Structures are given as structure tokens and as C-alpha cells.
Amino acid sequence: MTNLVNDTVQSAGRLAVDVLRSRVAWLTDSLTDLDGESWVGRALVLVLGREHYTERRRRYPPLGRRDLRNVVRQDLAASPATIACLGPVEAEHCEVVFFELAPSAVERLPRAMFVVPETVVLAGGLERGDLADVYRRGFRYFLTGSGISQPAYGAVTDPRLFAIAVGYDADPSVVGLGPDDMSARLTAGLRQLPAWSWWQFFRPIEDARQKIRWQAIAKLVGSTLIAYLVAASAYLGLVERAREAELAGLGPDVENLLNVQQQIDHLQLERAGLVRILQERRYTYIVWQFVAAAWSKGAFVSEIRLMDNRLTIQGEAPSSTEVLAVVAAIPQGSGAKFSAPVRAGANGGEGFSITIDLGGVPARD
Numbered sequence: 001m002t003n004l005v006n007d008t009v010q011s012a013g014r015l016a017v018d019v020l021r022s023r024v025a026w027l028t029d030s031l032t033d034l035d036g037e038s039w040v041g042r043a044l045v046l047v048l049g050r051e052h053y054t055e056r057r058r059r060y061p062p063l064g065r066r067d068l069r070n071v072v073r074q075d076l077a078a079s080p081a082t083i084a085c086l087g088p089v090e091a092e093h094c095e096v097v098f099f100e101l102a103p104s105a106v107e108r109l110p111r112a113m114f115v116v117p118e119t120v121v122l123a124g125g126l127e128r129g130d131l132a133d134v135y136r137r138g139f140r141y142f143l144t145g146s147g148i149s150q151p152a153y154g155a156v157t158d159p160r161l162f163a164i165a166v167g168y169d170a171d172p173s174v175v176g177l178g179p180d181d182m183s184a185r186l187t188a189g190l191r192q193l194p195a196w197s198w199w200q201f202f203r204p205i206e207d208a209r210q211k212i213r214w215q216a217i218a219k220l221v222g223s224t225l226i227a228y229l230v231a232a233s234a235y236l237g238l239v240e241r242a243r244e245a246e247l248a249g250l251g252p253d254v255e256n257l258l259n260v261q262q263q264i265d266h267l268q269l270e271r272a273g274l275v276r277i278l279q280e281r282r283y284t285y286i287v288w289q290f291v292a293a294a295w296s297k298g299a300f301v302s303e304i305r306l307m308d309n310r311l312t313i314q315g316e317a318p319s320s321t322e323v324l325a326v327v328a329a330i331p332q333g334s335g336a337k338f339s340a341p342v343r344a345g346a347n348g349g350e351g352f353s354i355t356i357d358l359g360g361v362p363a364r365d
Contacts, residue, residue, distance in 0.1 A: 021187065025110060026118075027052060028137050034183045039110070046112035047186055050119055050134070050141050050149060052105035053083075059093040065196070072096055081106045085120060085200055097147065114201045121189035122177065123147040131168060132175045133159050136182055144168070167341040286332050287311060290356060293326045300347070311356045316345035320352035333358055 023044035026032050028051065031039045060068055065086065072084045076098075083099040099117045101109075109115070119141075126132055126145035134141050140152040142162040156162050163172040177185055290311060291301055299317035306312075311333065317323045320342045328336035333356035345351040 024186075024190070025112065026186070027105070027108065027110075028139065031108070031110065034186055036183075041110070043110055043112040045114045045116060045190065046110060047121055047190075048099075048101075048105070048109075048115055048117050049139070050117075050151065051139050053099045053101050053117060055119070055149060056098050056100065057095055058098065059095050062092060062094055068094055068096075083115065083117065083201065085117075085197065113203060114198065115203070116190070116193070116197075116201045118186075119143055119147060119149040120197065121186050121193070124189040124192040125185050126175065129168075130175055131159060131163055131172045132177050134177045136177075136179045164343055165340060286358065289330055289332065290327050293330060294323050294354075297322045297326055299323050299352075300349070306358075309358045311358055312339060312353065313356075314351075314353045316347055316349040316351050318349050320350040323352060324354055327354055327356060330356075 022033065024034055024047065025039045025043035025045070026034055026047045026049070028049035033039050034047075060071060063071065068086060072086065076082050076084060079100065081101045081103070083101070085097045085099065087095040087097070122132065122134065122143055123145060126143070128145045130145040132143040132145075134143055141149055142152065142156070142159055143149045144166055148166050150156055150162050150165070156165060159174045160171060163169060287304065287306060290313060291304060294301055294313055294315065294317065297317055297319065299315050301313060301315040303314040304312070313327070320338070324336060324338065327333070335357040336354060338352060339355040340353040343351045
């Protein structure tokens with residue numbers, strides 16, 4: 001019965017692409033159809049350009065698809081502007097790709113029955129080991145047949161560097177996808193989307209819009225703020241006039257007391273600022289414990305990043321596994337692992353990138 005439903009959904013998706021291709025919109029730097037003509041109105045399928053979202057991947061235990069969807073739905077409760085794409089359930093895990101939409105993209109989205117990320121569509125037309133160089137309308141990014149993508153900026157501006165970063169050969173065979181290829185590639189990729197993808201991309205952002213009614217909230221907050229300001233202004237005006245009348249009869253002593261009170265208030269504000277600065281200090285010496293451990297194995301450390309209690313150390317060493325072992329043995333961290341494939345370094349060693357979770361370390365002195 002499940003297979004029959006999946007086949008029906010996939011067939012319906014192919015029919016929508018073939019027969020209703022004119023109802024497929026494409027959001028890049030502008031909103032157009034697949035042929036580049038300007039788009040106005042509702043869409044059956046919206047292909048969302050790569051520049052409008054970021055990707056992250058997470059592996060879950062091998063649960064049933066229904067249980068996994070419930071777990072993912074709970075994880076996304078605080079991130080309504082995120083599309084989750086569940087991969088096939090394997091023996092040891094199931095990988096889920098999260099497409100986090102930029103706020104500007106959410107505001108520009110037209111009403112659509114299906115919202116499909118561009119990289120998912122294009123990856124459907126590539127072989128598993130392919131690597132594509134996508135360039136169109138002033139935007140360029142790299143894409144593997146498994147769906148991993150990376151915009152071309154910063155240190156990754158060449159397909160070969162991207163191939164090394166994702167574990168491909170250093171000199172891969174690159175498929176170029178230019179502006180003239182995109183219409184046919186997107187059409188072919190939409191036809192090849194599996195049934196479970198159509199289910200997952202069915203009105204994913206519509207739910208977010210229904211959950212968070214920003215316009216109604218903004219109107220309510222604005223009206224409340226205006227009413228509060230009017231009442232506060234009237235109250236402060238009455239208090240000010242009453243105080244001036246009282247001060248006129250009390251003499252200079254009251255003025256001296258008010259000056260002292262102002263100084264006290266200023267000192268209290270300074271004290272609160274210092275307390276906040278002290279509370280936000282971090283244990284930087286713990287970071288240097290991990291760096292010193294890497295140095296003890298002859299490592300050359302080229303970059304250190306600390307973000308959200310996760311420390312990343314990058315560099316080159318004679319043996320990257322020895323660096324990982326000595327770093328993992330430090331009790332102040334946990335979950336030490338390679339965050340990128342080990343590669344040959346420029347100085348004859350092994351280039352490494354290791355991440356350590358510092359979640360158990362207090363954030364302030």
C-alpha cells in the first residue's frame with residue numbers, strides 16, 4: 001500500500017512538471033519562470049535558488065520514517081523557516097539535510113504548493129560521483145551528485161579545492177552547468193524527484209507563515225507601544241510640573257540631593273555594565289590547552305575558531321591521528337573528531353581540521 005502511494009505521488013510530480021511546467025517558478029536574484037521570464041502570482045512548484053539558504057546535515061539513529069519525521073519536526077519547532085529533507089534510512093543511520101532560509105527569502109517567497117531547493121533538483125540529474133560547477137546570473141557554486149554544495153567564495157573558489165574538501169579526487173571530472181543549461185537541467189531534475197521528496201517539500205514554509213503571523217503581531221505591538229508612549233508622556237508631563245512646583249519652594253538643598261542621586265544612578269549603570277562584561281568572559285586558557293597538546297605532537301596550527309562552545313583547530317602535523325588522540329584525551333572537551341578529510345599538507349605533513357565540544361565548560365569566571 002505504501003509503495004502504491006509513493007508511486008502515485010511520484011507520478012503526480014512528473015505530471016506536474018511535464019503538463020504544468022508553466023506553473024514552475026524560480027527564485028534567484030529575481031522571481032522568474034524556468035525560461036527566465038518575469039513571474040507574478042501563485043506557483044505550483046517553486047525552485048529556491050542556492051543563494052537564499054544555507055545547508056547543514058545531521059545524522060539520526062535508524063528510526064522508521066514516521067518516527068524520524070516526528071523527531072525532526074520537534075527539532076524544527078524553533079526554526080519554522082527551515083526545510084528538512086530526509087534521506088533513505090540505512091542500517092546505521094539516516095542523514096537529514098536542513099535548508100535554512102534567509103529572512104529576506106522568506107519575505108519574497110510567493111505562494112506555492114511545493115518549495116524545492118535548487119541543489120536538490122540539480123543533484124537529481126547528476127551521477128553519485130559527479131561534481132558540477134554551477135554558474136548563472138552572477139552567482140556560482142559547486143555541487144556533488146550526493147547533494148553537497150558550497151558557494152564559490154572565500155578559500156573555495158575552484159572546483160578542485162571543493163573536491164578535496166568533500167573527499168573527492170584532487171582532479172575530478174567537472175560538469176559545467178551554465179545559464180543555457182539550467183532550464184533543461186531543472187526540468188529533468190524535478191521529474192526525477194522521488195516520492196518522499198515531494199511529500200517533504202509540500203507547503204513547508206506555509207506552515208511557518210501560519211505559525212508566526214508577523215504582520216498581526218507587529219500591528220499589535222505598534223498599537224500598544226503608541227498607547228504606552230502617549231500615556232507615559234502625559235504622566236511624565238504632570239509629574240514634571242508637580243516636581244518643579246515643589247522644588248521652587250524647597251530651595252538649593254533639594255538640587256544638591258538630586259545631583260547626588262544622578263551620580264549614584266550613573267555609578268549603578270557602570271556597575272551593571274562591568275558585571276555583564278565579567279559574566280561573559282570565557283576560559284580562553286582551556287583553548288590553549290588543546291593547542292599546546294597539538295603542538296606537543298609537532299603540529300603547526302594555522303587557525304583556531306571558538307563558536308557556540310565548539311572549538312575548531314586546523315593545521316598540519318606529521319601524524320594527524322596522533323594529534324586527534326592527544327586532543328581527545330583532555331578531559332575539558334568531548335567528542336573530538338575530524339571535521340574534514342585529512343589531506344596532504346603544504347610542508348609534507350598531514351593537513352587536519354579537528355573539532356572539540358566544550359559544552360561542559362562554564363562560559364564565565
